[in-house]
Amino acid sequence: MRAFTKITSLVMPLDRANVDTDAIIPKQFLKSIRRAGFGPYLFDEWRYLDRGEPEMDCTNRPLNKDFVLNQSQYQNAEILLTRENFGCGSSREHAPWALEDYGFRAIIAPSFADIFYNNCFKNGLLPIVLNAEVVDSLFKKVTDGYQLTVDLATQKITTPDAMSIDFVIDADRKHRLLNGLDDIALTLQQADKIKEYETKRAKQAPWLFTA
Amino acid sequence: MAGQTLYDKLWQDHVVSTHEDGSALIYIDRQLVHEVTSPQAFDGLRLAGRKLWRQARNLAVADHNVPTIDRDKGIADPIAKLQVETLDKNCAEFGITEFDMGDVRQGIVHVIGPEQGATLPGMTVVCGDSHTSTHGASAALAFGIGTSEVEHAMATQCLVQKKSKNMLIKVNGHVGKGITAKDIVLAIIGKIGTAGGTGYAIEFAGEAIAALSMEGRMTVCNMAIEAGARTGLIAVDDITIDYYRNRPFSPKAEHWDMAVKAWSNLHSDADALFDKVVELDATAIKPQVTWGTSPELVVAVDECVPNPVDESDSVKRDSMIRALEYMGLQAGQAITDIKIDKVFIGSCTNSRIEDLRAAAEVAKGKSKAENVKQVLIVPGSGLVKLQAEQEGLDKIFIEAGFEWRDPGCSMCLAMNADRLEAGERCASTSNRNFEGRQGYGGRTHLVSPAMAAAAAIAGHFVDVTRISGGN
Numbered sequence A: 001m002r003a004f005t006k007i008t009s010l011v012m013p014l015d016r017a018n019v020d021t022d023a024i025i026p027k028q029f030l031k032s033i034r035r036a037g038f039g040p041y042l043f044d045e046w047r048y049l050d051r052g053e054p055e056m057d058c059t060n061r062p063l064n065k066d067f068v069l070n071q072s073q074y075q076n077a078e079i080l081l082t083r084e085n086f087g088c089g090s091s092r093e094h095a096p097w098a099l100e101d102y103g104f105r106a107i108i109a110p111s112f113a114d115i116f117y118n119n120c121f122k123n124g125l126l127p128i129v130l131n132a133e134v135v136d137s138l139f140k141k142v143t144d145g146y147q148l149t150v151d152l153a154t155q156k157i158t159t160p161d162a163m164s165i166d167f168v169i170d171a172d173r174k175h176r177l178l179n180g181l182d183d184i185a186l187t188l189q190q191a192d193k194i195k196e197y198e199t200k201r202a203k204q205a206p207w208l209f210t211a
Numbered sequence B: 001m002a003g004q005t006l007y008d009k010l011w012q013d014h015v016v017s018t019h020e021d022g023s024a025l026i027y028i029d030r031q032l033v034h035e036v037t038s039p040q041a042f043d044g045l046r047l048a049g050r051k052l053w054r055q056a057r058n059l060a061v062a063d064h065n066v067p068t069i070d071r072d073k074g075i076a077d078p079i080a081k082l083q084v085e086t087l088d089k090n091c092a093e094f095g096i097t098e099f100d101m102g103d104v105r106q107g108i109v110h111v112i113g114p115e116q117g118a119t120l121p122g123m124t125v126v127c128g129d130s131h132t133s134t135h136g137a138s139a140a141l142a143f144g145i146g147t148s149e150v151e152h153a154m155a156t157q158c159l160v161q162k163k164s165k166n167m168l169i170k171v172n173g174h175v176g177k178g179i180t181a182k183d184i185v186l187a188i189i190g191k192i193g194t195a196g197g198t199g200y201a202i203e204f205a206g207e208a209i210a211a212l213s214m215e216g217r218m219t220v221c222n223m224a225i226e227a228g229a230r231t232g233l234i235a236v237d238d239i240t241i242d243y244y245r246n247r248p249f250s251p252k253a254e255h256w257d258m259a260v261k262a263w264s265n266l267h268s269d270a271d272a273l274f275d276k277v278v279e280l281d282a283t284a285i286k287p288q289v290t291w292g293t294s295p296e297l298v299v300a301v302d303e304c305v306p307n308p309v310d311e312s313d314s315v316k317r318d319s320m321i322r323a324l325e326y327m328g329l330q331a332g333q334a335i336t337d338i339k340i341d342k343v344f345i346g347s348c349t350n351s352r353i354e355d356l357r358a359a360a361e362v363a364k365g366k367s368k369a370e371n372v373k374q375v376l377i378v379p380g381s382g383l384v385k386l387q388a389e390q391e392g393l394d395k396i397f398i399e400a401g402f403e404w405r406d407p408g409c410s411m412c413l414a415m416n417a418d419r420l421e422a423g424e425r426c427a428s429t430s431n432r433n434f435e436g437r438q439g440y441g442g443r444t445h446l447v448s449p450a451m452a453a454a455a456a457i458a459g460h461f462v463d464v465t466r467i468s469g470g471n
């Protein structure tokens, strides 16, 4: 997994609440058995005027010019600013895969759906929860060329006028993300504890260990 | 010290180790696997040269992409076909039991788990699917995970998790005649909102919940995720234990007796403390119909489409305006005046035998309305289908002009050929009414199976509790 330390980037404002994972990456793209290549289909139904199909070449598709992803001033933004309950709906990890593949590294919102929030950390994406008023004030400021700096180590966002906003994140998640650590390898370091648990549990609930 | 909640007990039983920041390594008793969220997990294992920690704790089935008609001809869409074949191949390579497309036990992952006794009370259950909350109906700690976690659970039989907060939703009193589990859960979501349960494990309790069959309880827990909670739970009682007696994967002989004894402790202690308690009056719940593009945009069938002008919160108001536009509805329009084009009865919310019986009771001796183009009845599993046919339900449906299909997710998410065309309006027993969920540009209204069948016959929404045949 790609580590996340510090970025300075343009901010793309997506002014909608309850953006669900079907909107982030529509289901027809879930037929892919690959993990990469979802970026061109990110927000497919909002972004293009035609219907997207898996493996379609997107270079000549008609664009919805009103949608923020297609507006020139936000190109190459690595920070997405959005509203409450972002990523609700299905557990599809294709949603963070698509956001990451497109080029986003951090998402700022007043709240995230639990599964989506969790999935972000497995993919080098940093979801940042800020209170709704702060998010609102950022929405008001985001215009051409507005950049934020996100520093995971210090848990700070710095605005162009040198204001600094703190954010909260679990120590464990932070550590993994800062170092780009493989979760499975870390858990397997505790193999003895897992086996110990199994031995104890098999006595209490043997029916769980019959096959 | 206060007693423990059901969630606390289940959590405690599965802690392998705790980490400094309060997260814990949790042992997973059962993983259900399907074709959409697993291929990248198997690839990850192969790349790292890892094996499954305990093969036998994984059970696989293809459900999202499978056709519900002419199954013997195979899958026409080459990309979907490759995904299903990839699951078959991966299961063979890694030694996982799979119910393939030709197996009578095949069906929607959340229907077959309980049906087979593969998901049991007291277990931790995961699946790369958000509706894994369904299995909490039997007091299993069940939650949806992403593909990285699918791979993690396969390789280690564990997951690193943070404990959720405890929420109790008490539905007091009894529902009226014709009011179902679906109406209860939609009313709950209408009350607490789609993010109301975020960060919580929700336990559903109260007389109205205790009175539900296991099927009904699964419907309620299924939609816990639509209220934002990864986990929905219902305490074990005699209904739970009777349901699991003699299921293929249920414990046998002395293990059964041991299990029943252990399961009888799977309830919240009387003095347990919850972080949040929400109460609803069951007697006030009417048949529910969603009108927008989020399950919280729901009203009773005898109400009208709400007016965004009445909403004070500007973010909510904007989403209401957008929803009205997408749904092609006018504020103030009576729900019963909304005409529909298609009906879908199925999905892991409402495709069990009880759901089909409720729909058949309404449809018996009647025919679908002229303006209704298609009514799909998609049983949740091959065994549900068989049972329904033994009861003659298929004939009732076919005589009413409905289509009797093979099991799968079907038009719940329209990954296979079953879908809405742009602008079409559907009465659906599934769980999500998001934009494009049932097909690009399609419009979904979530309802109970009886309400869906009644709408199929009338051609528009009707209050099923006011027509003859509604139970």
Ligand code: SF4
Residues within 6 Å of the ligand: B063, B064, B108, B109, B110, B129, B131, B347, B348, B349, B408, B409, B412, B413, B430, B431
């Ligand atoms: S029936 Fe629908 S909600 Fe349930 S698992 Fe299938 S696609 Fe998901």
